[in-house]
Amino acid sequence: MDDTPRRPMRADARRNYERLLAEAEALIAERGTGASLEEIAKRADVGIGTLYRHFPTREALLETLLRERFDALGARATGLLDAPDPLDALLEWLRAFTRGTRVYQGLAESMLAALRDEESELYASCHGMRDAGRALLVRAQRAGTVRADLTALDMFVLANAIAWAAEALPEDAGIGERFLTFLVEGIRLGDAGAGQGAR
């Protein structure tokens, strides 16, 4: 809970930490979440050991790169709790989420993997965001506009699946939005009983 160590970082350590982060950001933006850690270290002009000291796992590095985004998405969700239409609010948030997941190629994959491993830095780090998203879902469900049997976890996974698909066909710019539309149609409860007639 106490992230601030008694002593501040040594000057060289802090410098290397920042260089690493900058180069990681650049290379991961370029090559995706699987980018070579050795190359990041090289570009940051730092030994590979130094990289591993600051970021013991690839996920730790990713987490640092993403934490701000997660927090922002959490805040966004909380803000949207006041929006007039709960379903629109949810859609809007899902949109923001999937867009955010596209910053780095491979991120959806990493997120889902993290979801299965509670030890993962990513898991902990996006916890708040997930909770905020859940609140948005619950509100829409209370309002009766989203099916009650949809779990927050399911929603999260589905959003990642959409991001994953969108990532895989990058030349198709509209794909994410299209799929989100399908998702929302699929989980909403229609104004007129949602045409559940057939089944």
Add this chain to the structure above:
Amino acid sequence: MDDTPRRPMRADARRNYERLLAEAEALIAERGTGASLEEIAKRADVGIGTLYRHFPTREALLETLLRERFDALGARATGLLDAPDPLDALLEWLRAFTRGTRVYQGLAESMLAALRDEESELYASCHGMRDAGRALLVRAQRAGTVRADLTALDMFVLANAIAWAAEALPEDAGIGERFLTFLVEGIRLGDAGAGQGAR
């Protein structure tokens, strides 16, 4: 087009080919599509060079492993063209597809990757199946039970996304079916105008 070479395979070649296939099947079932090719060769008691001679790429190997399944899925789609309810038929096929995609962990990923690369053996190999699926979709659209703006490619990608998600949470047995339900709800045109009221 002429897959049968003039001469039949030499006996040792044929034997190795079959051993490789058997071990590949086993190891990929165990470890997913990313299984080590060197280990496959080792288990088949064959040099790595021999593996590469028979299967120049990982995809070629996968393709051989999967072709029968693809053909079966294609046939299934064609068969379902006679089913009474076009939407049910489509759902049934999507179910078969996503279930099939779960045989090997990582397969959805491989399929989507193949989709972007027309040179890929997998791309060519599942072409027939995709076409058969398309026919099923078109029929449902003609019947007015599926939104007309859904592309066969989109449907294919979505089905893979669902398979991908299901693969990522293997301990949750019902996830694939749940997500498929959402998908079908999302792409159908409801019996009573589908509650498009709000938007």
Add this chain to the structure above:
DNA sequence: GCAATATACGGAGGGCGCCTCCGTTTAGGC
């Protein structure tokens, strides 16, 4: 300023996986 020491650095090295290349072996036609 100058030790003394806690911190931090760096990269060699072991492991694994990919894939190619080419010297060696062998099946099968004659």
Add this chain to the structure above:
DNA sequence: GCCTAAACGGAGGCGCCCTCCGTATATTGC
């Protein structure tokens, strides 16, 4: 049985991961 086209196998180069530990240096207390 010989000869040759066909097939084999694995060494070796490359890239990546990650650990470990000898070396360097920033900081602190004097």
